[in-house]
Amino acid sequence: YTWPDRAYDVIEEFLWKDRNTFLEVPEPCSEDTIGQQSTSAAWLRTAYHDAATANVAAGTGGLDGSIFYETARAENVGDSIASSVSQFVSFYGRYISYADVVAAGAVVAVQNCGGPNIPFRSGRITAPEAGPSGVPLPTDSLRSQTAAFARQGFTAKEMIGLVACGHTMGGVDNEDFPDINPNVGVASFDHTVYFDNNIATTYFNGTTIDPLISGPATSNSDARIFASDGNVTMRSFAHSQDTFFSTCASLLERMINTVPKEVRLSEPIVAIPFKPRDYLLSLLPDGTINLGVTVDIFGPNVISSTRVVTMHWNDRDSHRCASKACSALPVSQEANAPLAKRNGNELQAYTFSVNATTAASFSSFWFTVDEDGTGRNVVTENNGGGNYPVDDLLLLVPQYTCQGYLNGNLNITGRITVAIRSSVTPSAVTLESASFGVNGQPIPQIFDGPAAIGTSPALSPSPDYVYYTGLVPGPIQANGCSTQMEYSATIDGVVHPGQILYSGCTSRASTRLPESTCEYCGFPCTS
Ligand code: HEM
Structure with a gap:
């Protein structure tokens, strides 16, 4: 891995580092209660119901997000699927599809409840409409259930495993299956809310409540199903939690990776233990350049009160400036508690914000990490040797960048203003937006609206930079809008990407920009 890698970074932060607060939606499993609904259980069941209609021989269906259109079906009865399906809508975007979010939901649910780590690959394509039905029902015969799992690519023995791996969490809701559970609330499959082999041990010791x-x-x-191989599979689970975990990890991984034949999944997205995020290079009103970046240190037991992280940088001519002049300590740091629930991983974040003149500027940065603050144990983090690169040809101008309606015009979602080094002449400067939650569409479509930005030279506070500014197209909508904006410049045939700017009308977090109107931004909103 080499920073930056936009597609990888977005998913890595989403899946491991609580970007967009996806990981916080299910409460910690320790707060789940027997007899009540569990979001973790709901997410796992939802992923299964999406995947269960796969036809591996034909290479169709599987985990393709089609569950979004299928909640009214009898086979998908219940709040657990309906509410998961609507929760997932807040989390997809240009770099992570709705189908990927459904699959990620299963991975997060299992880990949240102490289960094994299931490798996650991205790249699923969201189906445009409902697929065939075919999720097995509890009243179906063993033969028909076995056939349904075979269509999905699983043997009769693997069916036993997959059902036990699913039915270690959650239970049967009286509202959905009153004949099976006649009592108010949820009748749990086993005695714990966790992902564990209690479903198998209680099956043998006479205390099952399934x-x-x-x-x-x-x-x-x-x-x-459990008895269909003479209890061999269930016995192996009851004997060993390790066997249960390794079998479930492999079966659930196959379940979420059963995708239509045209889909190519990525390599597994693994957590990067030391990585910059929220990097932004901007031009300030006083004509200086600000480099803002946060580094995440991620892994077991990484929260430390003694660690000292220092950022260093080179100027635009790749010179290191005079002793210590080009290094800085963080302006803030944060230990991120919600992450502690994921397999013991923790995250500590250090935020840096440094300024330079346009003449000096930046070409790269790196860090030194003094683990115990004594100076005896200092590690350099430099992106595998090449430092973290800075491209100062394209800067954002936050002062004139904003998101919001333009005099109630729903076709405009904001304004982006960038600054481009005056020494170069771009052939194109474009911006794109991606909005979510558009009314009247089942899965909100992402609107990519590339639009040219025009020059606005009068505004620039520095002769070293020329301003370009433009309105961001694409519908934003009234109930729970959410928008991503991106910008780029093409200079001598090379695309210089800017950053992703998130707005925060829904659970999408991380905004560096004030939520504001364009008037606030200093622009007439009718332009
Ligand atoms: C023959 C196959 C299966 C049948 C007949 C079946 C049946 C059921 C039924 C009747 C419920 C109760 C749903 C409700 O109350 O609304 C349920 C819940 C659940 N199932 Fe299955 N299931 C099967 C396979 C699986 C598989 C393979 C998985 C996952 C790998 C799974 C995961 C779950 C989970 C997590 C719940 C609890 C949901 C919650 O508490 O909200 N099931 N299942």
Whole structure:
């Protein structure tokens, strides 16, 4: 991995580092209660119901987000699927599809409840419409259930594993299956809210409470499935939590990676233990350049009160400036508690904000990490040797960049103003927007509206930079809008990407920009 890698970074931060607060939606499993709904369980069931209609022989269906259109079906009865499907809508974007969010939901749910780490690959394509039905029902015969799993690519033995791996969490809701669970609330599959082999141990020691074992005979599908190989698979789970974990990790990974044949999934997205995020190079009103960046240190037991992280940089001519003049300590730091629940990983973030004149500017930065603050144990983090690169040909101008309606014009989502080094002449300067939550569309479409930015030289506070500014096209909508804006410049045939700017009308977090109107931005809103 070499920074930056836009597509990788977005998903890595989403999946591991709580970007957009996806990880905070399910409460920690320790706060789940037997007899009540669990978001983690709901997410796992939802991923299964999306994947279960796969036809591997034809190479169709599988985990393709089609569940979004299928919540009204009897086979998808219940709040757990309906509410998961609407929760997931807040989290997809240009670099992570809705189908990827459904798959990520299963990975996060299992980890949140202490289960194994399931490798996550991205690249799923969201189906444009509902797919065929075919999720097995508890009243189906063993034969028909076995056939349904075979269509999905799983053997009869693997079916036993997959069902046990799913039914270690959550339970049967009285509202959905009153015949199976006649009592108010949720009848749990086992005695713990966690992802563990309690479903198997209680199956053998006579204390099972699984309503698909001890309910009415016609719907006792877990009983039929678990016993279908003479209990060999269930016995191996009851004997060993390790066997249960490794089997579930591999079966659930295959389940979420069963995708239509034209889909190519990425390599697994692994957590990068030391990585910059929220990098932004901007031109300030006083004509100086600001480099803002946060580094995340991620892994088990990384939260430390003694560690000293220092940022260093080279100027635009790649010279290091006079002793210590080009290094800085963080302006703030934060230990991120919600992450601690994910397999013991923690995250500590250090935010830097440094200024330079346009003449000096920046060409790269790197860090030194003094682990215990004594100076005896200092590690250099320099992106594998090449430093973290800075491209100062294209800067953002936050003062004249904003998001919001333009006099109620829903076709405009904001304004982006960038500054381009006067020594170069760009052939194109464009901006794009991606909005979410558009009314009247089942899965909100992403609107990419490349638009040219025109020059606005009068504004620039520095002769070294020329301003370009433009309005961001694309519908934003009234109930829960959310927009991403991106900008880039093409200079001598080379595209210089800017950053992604998130607005925060929904759970999408991380905004460096004030939520504001264009008037606030200093622009007449009718332009
Ligand atoms: C023959 C196959 C299966 C049948 C008949 C079946 C049946 C059911 C039923 C009747 C419920 C109760 C749903 C409700 O109350 O609304 C349920 C819940 C659940 N199922 Fe399955 N299931 C099967 C396979 C699976 C698989 C393969 C997984 C995952 C890998 C899975 C994961 C779950 C989870 C996590 C819940 C709990 C949901 C919650 O509490 O909100 N199931 N299942």
